[in-house]
Amino acid sequence: MDLQKPPAAPPAQPPAQAPEGCLVVAIRLPVRIVVLVLVVPVRMAWDALVVVARFLRGTVLRPLGRALLWLAKALFVWPLIGLWRYVVVPLGRVLGWLGNVLLVVPAVWSYRYVLTPVGHGIAWLARGTGGGLAWVYARVLTPVGLAVLWLLKGVGAVLAAVGVGAYAGVAWLARYLVVLPARWVHAWILAPVGRAIAWCARGVWLGLAMLVRGIGFVLYWITRVLVVLPASALWRWVLAPVGRFLAVLAREVGDALGHAWRIAGRISLVVGRFLGALFRWIFVEPVRWAYRNVLTPVGRLVRDAVLRPAARAARSVGRTARQALAAARETARQARADVRRMLFGEPRKPSEREALVRREPSEGETRTLGRSTTALTKD
Template identity: 65%
Template structure:
């Protein structure tokens, strides 16, 4: 098994000319000189912001959060829990007693019986009456209106309608025959007087004249197209010689080389800025570590030495000489006080028991009950009568 990492393939680099090398080093030096103060100022600002956040903003935010909780949240919670909720429960109970219960009683003992009575009256009295009245009206309508109307239709209106229909159909067929004959006559008159002369005029006069005019127009159009094509070709070459070729030469021999040089300078400037920003970061880190080490040796190490060499031995001496004996004495005093309080409680309990005994007498002691199990430290054996097989 191969544990070595495969070599990283680098992309093929194009060969750089002397102009690139000549431009790169001055640009990077200038970029480093310009970027280094900005990077150091940025790192100093970041450190100051972190220090300010850790020592001022975060504790201030926690204090404001605690203050807001103590001033706003806890009073609102207390108000909700001990004022709004009991008041709401009281109002709900009052509304239930004053509104809901009377409405339920009214619905149950007043509206429901009245509704059942009205429903019974409608189902048992009004519905049969309405059904009988409707049946009587239907019978009267059938024998007073429907039967006479059917007789009138069968014996008078139907025969009259059939006769009128036969007359109208006959007159319509006669008129159709007349219209068809007049139309055929007019068709042949129009064909002889208009269609045949017009067809002869189109075939022997208008069509040849139109073809001649079309041939003339097409010839003139082709001539004009040839003239326009020649003029366009001349203008094309004139514009090409006067504008396109000079512009192409300007782009190829002036603008393109200048653009390449400017692109090279811009790319190198961008690479130089990135390189300078990275190098300035390393320099700023080194300066920051130097300042941190300097401040640590100036301030932190003396304070640490004083704490280790002076304050710690003094604190141990104070702990061993003063604090521990004081703690032992306090524990002894506490133990004595607890024993005194326990003795006082026992005395008070005994005095209370004596007073109760004097006033009420001795309490009744429970009578001993014969137990089937051995008492004390005796064990169950085969010779004793405490087992289920040998007991009395």
């Protein structure tokens, strides 16, 4: 078991940068200064627009979007849902039932009780017709065909025996009247003429090839001298240095833009914090001080000196009014009871039998564990 700690790995070295020339160093500082001066107003305007956009999004656009969304739901979504749920779906079910009753059921019935028996009959008839045709082919057409074939073979043998002699004569005449003269004409006339024409065409082709090669050689050197060499010199001594300079300038401008954008962000953050602090000390802190040291004591004074006594007075007035109303209701109730007694006499009291039948607990009785006072379980 190895108890020794392995040596620590050396720290990773940053990638070595290529040495920069004096031209790059001379271009970098003025470019960064100019770009910083141009970018700072743009970044501050951009940050101000971002703050305004966030404020508008939180206070105007989001409520407006929610209102428009609700309005769109109320005008389009909910009517479409109601139309689909209460019109299209019931209508589709009705149409499906009608299609099933008017199309599917009659089609199934006609297929099962009309087309299937007719198809079986047609298939039986076709099988019978095919069997009859097969019998005719096997018993009638095949013997007749074999007899015709035997007859044709006999006629062919006779004609072949007669035509052998005629073929030999025709072949001898064609050999001596056509083939041998054509071979002589080809060997002594056409072949020499063709070789001469081929030799002339080869010479003409070689001459044309040499002419085209010479013209191409001349055009190559003219193009090389007048176009390629000037273009190469222009690329090597003008365009390539200018391109390298423009590449260095573009890279430095890009780096300067990034650097200036970050610095402008820092400057914009500092300016924003300064303006926020200024706004806080000019407006927020005075308002807070006025609220804390002026409005709060005044409010407490008004609450303790005016509102609470007014509330107590209102509560006492309300209590007095409620008592007066209760007394008036009690007086009216007694008056109605007196009028009822004068008109109809004293009300009849229930007898003991009726009290037992009603099986209701008396006023002083209470429900305990040993005694039930309900109407169903009372002893």
